[in-house]
Amino acid sequence: EITKEQQALMKIITDAYNRHQIPQDVAKKLLQDQYSAEENFLLLTEMATSQVQVLVEFTKNIPGFLSLDREDQIALLKGSAVEAMFLRSAQVFSRKMPSGHTEVLEERIRKSGISEEFITPMFNFYKSIGELHMVQEEQALLTTVTILTPDRPYVKDQQAVERLQETMLDVLRKLCVLQHPQEPQYFARLLGRLTELRTLSHYHTEMLASWRMNDHKFTPLLCEIWDV
Numbered sequence: 001e002i003t004k005e006q007q008a009l010m011k012i013i014t015d016a017y018n019r020h021q022i023p024q025d026v027a028k029k030l031l032q033d034q035y036s037a038e039e040n041f042l043l044l045t046e047m048a049t050s051q052v053q054v055l056v057e058f059t060k061n062i063p064g065f066l067s068l069d070r071e072d073q074i075a076l077l078k079g080s081a082v083e084a085m086f087l088r089s090a091q092v093f094s095r096k097m098p099s100g101h102t103e104v105l106e107e108r109i110r111k112s113g114i115s116e117e118f119i120t121p122m123f124n125f126y127k128s129i130g131e132l133h134m135v136q137e138e139q140a141l142l143t144t145v146t147i148l149t150p151d152r153p154y155v156k157d158q159q160a161v162e163r164l165q166e167t168m169l170d171v172l173r174k175l176c177v178l179q180h181p182q183e184p185q186y187f188a189r190l191l192g193r194l195t196e197l198r199t200l201s202h203y204h205t206e207m208l209a210s211w212r213m214n215d216h217k218f219t220p221l222l223c224e225i226w227d228v
């Protein structure tokens with residue numbers, strides 16, 4: 001019983017999610033043939049920077065987001081960027097990119113100076129997302145729900161964010177029932193992934209600290225969004 005408004009909302013968000021992707025010429029750089037830890041780190045930094053730009057554009061298309069307090073918009077983007085990028089890169093793995101980016105992306109992540117203690121949970125997450133076989137509407141809405149998390153640091157008007165997130169959760173819940181009728185727990189499993197994302201986000205903070213200790217440089221955009 002998805003209403004007409006909810007269908008319109010889902011279409012806006014899914015179209016925006018599909019429209020805002022890393023440009024193919026940037027994604028293709030993953031296929032170049034240098035595989036040193038240094039080269040991998042530089043390429044992943046380029047991917048992440050491009051992905052953040054794509055994420056900012058996508059977020060502007062979330063109905064109601066631009067009506068939030070300007071500083072809260074920034075706080076939501078900073079607080080959710082890593083989680084949104086885990087979701088997006090997870091979809092690259094589960095989509096089994098035809099252009100073979102999947103294997104190459106995995107290879108570069110595994111050999112970019114990330115310690116094994118973070119690699120294991122990261123790829124377990126990628127596997128658990130792949131097993132959900134989300135349709136693109138679910139992927140777009142799950143990313144939107146993640147961005148609209150009210151309890152990020154420095155968010156002032158949490159109620160306003162909560163109202164928006166609840167609207168999106170209601171659509172996502174109905175969509176899950178429609179798309180996975182044989183699995184009544186599917187929506188709950190999706191929300192369980194959001195908990196896993198928070199844990200990965202904490203690991204990511206340590207990954208950044210370790211890269212910085214080894215004198216790795218990030219781009220100005222990543223320094224701004226990750227306060228590094």
Ligand SMILES: CC(C)c1onc(-c2c(Cl)cccc2Cl)c1COc1ccc(-c2ccc3c(C(=O)O)c[nH]c3c2)cc1
Nearest residue numbers: 021022027044045047048051082085086088089092101109
């Ligand atoms: C600063 C660097 C070293 C970093 O720090 N933490 C992480 C990091 C890591 Cl290593 C894992 C998860 C999240 C983050 Cl932020 C990263 C690298 O982040 C990314 C972000 C996004 C892609 C990514 C997205 C889409 C596509 C795509 C398509 O859509 O067609 C094709 N190729 C894609 C590549 C890859 C790597």
